[in-house]
Amino acid sequence: xxxxxxxxxxxxxxxxxxxxxxxxxxxxxxxxxxxxxxxxxxxxxxxxxxxxxxxxxxxxxxxxxxxxxxxxxxxxxxxxxxxxxxxxxxxxxxxxxxxxxxxxxxxxxxxxxxxxxxxxxxxxxxxxxxxxxxxxxxxxxxxxxxxxxxxxxxxxxxxxxxxxxxxxxxxxxxxxxxxxxxxxxxxxxxxxxxxxxxxxxxxxxxxxxxxxxxxxxxxxxxxxxxxxxxxxxxxxxxxxxxxxxxxxxxxxxxxxxxxxxxxxxxxxxxxxx
Amino acid sequence: xxxxxxxxxxxxxxxxxxxxxxxxxxxxxxxxxxxxxxxxxxxxxxxxxxxxxxxxxxxxxxxxxxxxxxxxxxxxxxxxxxxxxxxxxxxxxxxxxxxxxxxxxxxxxxxxxxxxxxxxxxxxxxxxxxxxxxxxxxxxxxxxxxxxxxxxxxxxxxxxxxxxxxxxxxxxxxxxxxxxxxxxxxxxxxxxxxxxxxxxxxxxxxxxxxxxxxxxxxxxxxxxxxxxxxxxxxxxxxxxxxxxxxxxxx
Numbered sequence: 001x002x003x004x005x006x007x008x009x010x011x012x013x014x015x016x017x018x019x020x021x022x023x024x025x026x027x028x029x030x031x032x033x034x035x036x037x038x039x040x041x042x043x044x045x046x047x048x049x050x051x052x053x054x055x056x057x058x059x060x061x062x063x064x065x066x067x068x069x070x071x072x073x074x075x076x077x078x079x080x081x082x083x084x085x086x087x088x089x090x091x092x093x094x095x096x097x098x099x100x101x102x103x104x105x106x107x108x109x110x111x112x113x114x115x116x117x118x119x120x121x122x123x124x125x126x127x128x129x130x131x132x133x134x135x136x137x138x139x140x141x142x143x144x145x146x147x148x149x150x151x152x153x154x155x156x157x158x159x160x161x162x163x164x165x166x167x168x169x170x171x172x173x174x175x176x177x178x179x180x181x182x183x184x185x186x187x188x189x190x191x192x193x194x195x196x197x198x199x200x201x202x203x204x205x206x207x208x209x210x211x212x213x214x215x216x217x218x219x220x221x222x223x224x225x226x227x228x229x230x231x232x233x234x235x236x237x238x239x240x241x242x243x244x245x246x247x248x249x250x251x252x253x254x255x256x257x258x259x260x261x262x263x264x265x266x267x268x269x270x271x272x273x
Numbered sequence: 274x275x276x277x278x279x280x281x282x283x284x285x286x287x288x289x290x291x292x293x294x295x296x297x298x299x300x301x302x303x304x305x306x307x308x309x310x311x312x313x314x315x316x317x318x319x320x321x322x323x324x325x326x327x328x329x330x331x332x333x334x335x336x337x338x339x340x341x342x343x344x345x346x347x348x349x350x351x352x353x354x355x356x357x358x359x360x361x362x363x364x365x366x367x368x369x370x371x372x373x374x375x376x377x378x379x380x381x382x383x384x385x386x387x388x389x390x391x392x393x394x395x396x397x398x399x400x401x402x403x404x405x406x407x408x409x410x411x412x413x414x415x416x417x418x419x420x421x422x423x424x425x426x427x428x429x430x431x432x433x434x435x436x437x438x439x440x441x442x443x444x445x446x447x448x449x450x451x452x453x454x455x456x457x458x459x460x461x462x463x464x465x466x467x468x469x470x471x472x473x474x475x476x477x478x479x480x481x482x483x484x485x486x487x488x489x490x491x492x493x494x495x496x497x498x499x500x501x502x503x504x505x506x507x508x509x510x511x512x513x514x515x516x517x518x519x520x521x522x523x
Contacts, residue, residue, distance in 0.1 A: 097480065097483060097484060098489075100487045101487070101489060121487075124487065156387050158471065161480055161481065161484040162483075162484030162485070162487075166484065166485075167485075170485070175283055175284065175287075175485070176283070176284060176285075176286040176287050178290065178473060181391070181471040181473075182471055182477065182480070182481060182484075183469075183470075183471050184469060188362075188469075188470075188471075189471075191362050192362075192390075192470075192471060194366075195362070195365070195366040195370065195386060195390075196370065196371040196382060196383040196386045196387070197386040197387055197390045197391070197471075198387065199387070
């Protein structure tokens with residue numbers, strides 16, 4: 001095989017690849033973000049580093065920026081709260097489906113990943129005080145006639161596996177319904193909606209609002225249903241880890257008191273309202 | 274450690290459907306992949322057959338060979354997981370989209386995507402992937418037949434095509450059987466990746482239960498057993514199909 005032939009073949013192979021991929025951007029490899037250096041409020045001698053598990057596919061709560069750093073609302077809140085408590089945080093990308101196991105086995109000290117506080121989850125982990133109030137939203141094409149959750153009884157719905165959104169539609173359609181299409185992440189479910197593969201997506205309000213704000217061309221609208229109970233996101237720690245829980249709660253209380261929590265909240269949700 | 278097998282009970286229909294979906298995907302991808310792989314494999318080995326064809330045919334074959342090599346290189350050199358996502362979220366919306374799909378548009382497109390979208394994308398991705406691997410199995414099988422066989426066929430006045438059809442392929446195919454069954458076993462396992470695009474196959478059934486209960490042993494052990502039954506059955510079949518020891522040539 002001469003060099004010329006090899007070269008031509010590799011060019012051909014590349015062009016097939018490029019044709020198939022159009023123009024894509026490869027996601028950066030997960031790298032834990034270094035905590036931003038800032039002036040410490042109190043001289044904390046060698047702050048204890050806690051390992052924080054998060055699934056960074058959930059903008060604006062946790063996602064990865066162009067540099068591969070894990071950033072988002074949850075990161076800013078926890079970092080600020082931990083700083084108040086004299087702790088340092090290290091964020092580690094942890095797939096959602098295995099996150100609770102990683103916490104139970106001690107691979108992660110803390111989980112912060114837009115986790116809704118539920119009674120079921122309280123049996124296997126402990127939660128901090130709530131740091132965000134959320135509710136479910138229905139995303140549908142702008143032309144859709146869907147006006148409330150009940151209208152989705154016979155429709156195909158996209159959800160992220162293991163989320164509150166999934167629980168809601170399972171309650172609506174039954175646990176063996178084949179009209180429920182499950183995806184690994186909410187953005188994937190929304191991509192399916194954009195392609196016309198599902199009639200609606202049910203997911204957390206923050207994520208849906210963020211997606212709508214960033215993808216006006218998708219032509220979606222969001223619908224809230226009075227039947228959706230408000231939910232609260234909490235920071236999860238291993239069951240029985242009272243010391244760490246108290247530190248996190250104190251930190252959260254401090255940032256709520258001094259206005260820094262509000263500043264973070266405004267940064268992410270003010271313009272999206 | 275407490276086992277809670279009861280949590281699987283309510284999901285019986287999901288597992289049954291998932292198993293059926295996995296079997297369907299495997300059969301379709303193997304069948305279509307064999308046809309594709311045979312075609313690509315023949316194109317790739319077309320340079321071996323004497324005598325040289327007239328120049329327009331030779332050039333057409335050259336171009337086909339370049340395309341075939343590019344195809345095989347791409348599908349063997351990238352992860353299947355990526356290929357599935359590419360097909361479902363990038364390629365298919367181009368072809369089948371409610372507004373402005375190249376093949377299907379409007380309500381027909383919507384309906385097709387809703388009813389069969391994930392299955393179709395998964396089958397296409399798996400077929401393309403299997404086709405690339407199977408074409409290499411064909412190429413190796415054909416090249417393993419001694420060139421003297423071709424020369425002998427030529428001396429009897431057979432055309433390259435006739436010699437391929439009646440002399441080379443029947444012998445080569447016998448040698449390919451184990452590798453082809455291997456590919457089918459690999460496909461059974463690879464179908465689990467299609468759960469990434471929301472298709473309800475066996476792995477998705479387990480992920481649904483795991484997501485609902487945050488329990489991992491029971492659902493994943495259950496599907497491991499089901500996959501094992503499938504792959505083990507295929508391996509036994511392969512043993513039956515292999516050329517018996519006393520009949521093996523040199």
